[in-house]
Structures are given as structure tokens and as C-alpha cells.
Amino acid sequence: MSDVRPAQSDTAVVPYQQIIDALAPCKRVLVTTHVRPDGDALGSSVGLILGLRARGIEAEFLTLSRLPRKYAFVVADNGVTHHDADAGWPAALTDLSRFDALVVCDTGTWNQLPGLKERLADFAKPKLVIDHHLTQEDWASAKLVVTAAAAAGEVVAELLERWGVPLTPAIASALFLAITSDTGWFQYANTRPQTHRLAARLIEAGVDTDRIYQLLYQNERAERVALQARGQQSLELHAGGRLAVMRVGRADFAETRADVPDTESLINVPLQIRTVQASILMTEPPEGGPIRVSLRSKGQVDVARFAERFGGGGHARAAGLKLAGTLDAVHDAVVTALVDALGPDVGADPAPA
Ligand SMILES: [Mn+2]
Structure with a gap:
């Protein structure tokens, strides 16, 4: 590849294949993200869920606090099976043994996942982390952490590409939400050339950028x-x-x-x-x-x-x-x-x- 990669790019040491190998044999996966989820948390999680679906793997989504009104569209648009633990642990998740793996997006620390550690005490299946934050703990079976990435959505995008999952308009829109949220619509210093190249591919795949802009920036209450x-x-x-x-x-x-x-x-x-x-x-x-x-x-x-x-x-x-x-x-x-x-x-x- 002819791209000049910045020195901090850590793709060489990041185990994309290890995550793919862990997920590929799964029939059903539980995906979750940090408490008080933002656009990257929800966009990266839903993008991953849709990618798993494309690979014939059922995925369900757990949020530890209520979906923010601003970003709820990404869950509603895609018919995602969503469990909300904001007001108590969901009955449908009493028995986690029906899941073959857990994936945590956009965080790697228990304090961002209140109540989850206790629920996973007997969960002997792979616990995977896909993230871009520096602060990490050691409990995961495998971690895909790219600190140079502007958003967890960038990491999910690369994972799906390496896995051969085609970018549908739905996947592209979820990942576009992730990236625009964490970069302030490409304004913050974390925006890198790869971010823009990925955004271009997502737009080519069919993202309605005007709709997402209006949902993020022109959708406030008086x-x-x-x-x-x-x-x-x-x-x-x-x-x-x-x-x-x-x-x-x-x-x-x-x-x-x-x-x-x-x-x-x-x-x-x-x-x-x-x-x-x-x-x-x-x-x-x-x-x-x-x-x-x-x-x-x-x-x-x-x-x-x-x-x-x-x-x-x-x-x-x-x-x-x-x-x-x-x-x-x-x-x-x-x-x-x-x-x-x-x-x-x-x-x-x-x-x-
Ligand atoms: Mn993020």
C-alpha cells in the first residue's frame, strides 16, 4: 500500500486476525459499550453488529445506560436487538451462556462498564475489546486497541474490511456516525488522513451525510x-x-x-x-x-x-x-x-x- 502511514500507526502489532478468529466460529455474540454512550460508542457497536450479521452471526446489543435521544436512530434504523440495563439488568440476559463471545466497543476498563463485571463472573467464553483509548485493563481474552484511531468506529471499519465484509449503506452510516461524533465532524486534532479516506469510502457506500449532520447538529430542543x-x-x-x-x-x-x-x-x-x-x-x-x-x-x-x-x-x-x-x-x-x-x-x- 502506497499510503504514508504516521509513525504512531500500530496496525502491525494489533491483532485484527486474532479478533476475526475468535468471532468467526460464533453463532451469537453480545456487544456492549461504555456507560453514557456517545455517537462513537453506538456507531461502532452497531457497525460491528451489522458486520457480524453479514457474516451470519447473530448479535445482540446491551447498553448500560439509556440510549441518548440524539443517537438512538442508529439502533432504531437497523432493527438491532437491544437490551437496556439502565433500570436494572434485562431479564433476557439473565443467562449469558447462549452467547459465544462478548465484545466491548470504545472502552477497555471496568469503571466504564458498571455492573458488567459481576454478571460475567461465570462467563467462560471470549471477552473481546475493540477500542482506541490509551487506558486499558487486562481482563480481555483479546484486545484490538488502536490509539492512533480517531474513533472506535475506525477500528471496526478496518476489522470488517480485513474480514471481507462489504460496506453496506447501513454499516457505512453507523461507522460515519462513530467517526463524525468523535472528531466533531472532522474538526478535532484526532482527525487523521486515514479518517478522511475512510469517510470518503463510507460516503461512496451510500451514507446520507446531510441527514446525519441534521441529526447531530440541528436537532436540539429549544x-x-x-x-x-x-x-x-x-x-x-x-x-x-x-x-x-x-x-x-x-x-x-x-x-x-x-x-x-x-x-x-x-x-x-x-x-x-x-x-x-x-x-x-x-x-x-x-x-x-x-x-x-x-x-x-x-x-x-x-x-x-x-x-x-x-x-x-x-x-x-x-x-x-x-x-x-x-x-x-x-x-x-x-x-x-x-x-x-x-x-x-x-x-x-x-x-x-
Ligand atoms: Mn470513541
């Missing part, structure tokens, strides 16, 4: 937009414009009739401001409990290291923490510490005029 407007009105700038701070309190939720998930992506809005290096969103959950603090960075400051100081964690550019106290008290503690972490303002404008 309550959410109202809440986000209130959040934006709370915007403060600190540290010479380098730190953006927003807050959403109990009254905001009550008056807009929005929920905590409606704050999703609000934190990215202040990153549009040229001078902003880091963005903080503080959320006071309507049901009570600690204040949730989300952090984003354009790269100049490592917000994961900052969050760890308060018992939180995450990635260098996206992290979070929780602190007990009032919004005002948490605001003062976090803003003071982050202004300090940003260091003195040298007054240089980071972007060209």
Missing part, C-alpha cells in the same frame, strides 16, 4: 438552546482575557426547563475568543450534590494536571472535577487557582492580527 444562551450571558474573562468562566445554576435549569446534559458543548463557545486559552464551566446540578467543573484548553495549559489538584482528571485539553460548596465559593477557588496556573500575562497576542 430548552437546551435557552439554557446555553443563559450560560453564555454569564461569561466572565479573567487573566487578561486568557481565562473564560461561565456558570449554570439551579435557577437557570428551572427557568429554561433544561437538564444537565443540555450544558454539553457550551464550554467550547468561549474558545472562539482569540485571547482565551482555557475555558471553565461550573454547573450546579438541579438535584443537588457537588458543583461540576468542566475545563477546556487550546493547548497552552494542561487542564488535566490542574484538575488532578482538585481530585479530578481527564485529558490535557479536556478535563473535569467536582467540588462541594456554593457556586460562588467554587468559582472563587477554581478561578484563583487557574489564574495562578496560567502565570503572568506577558501581553503577547497568541494569534496573528
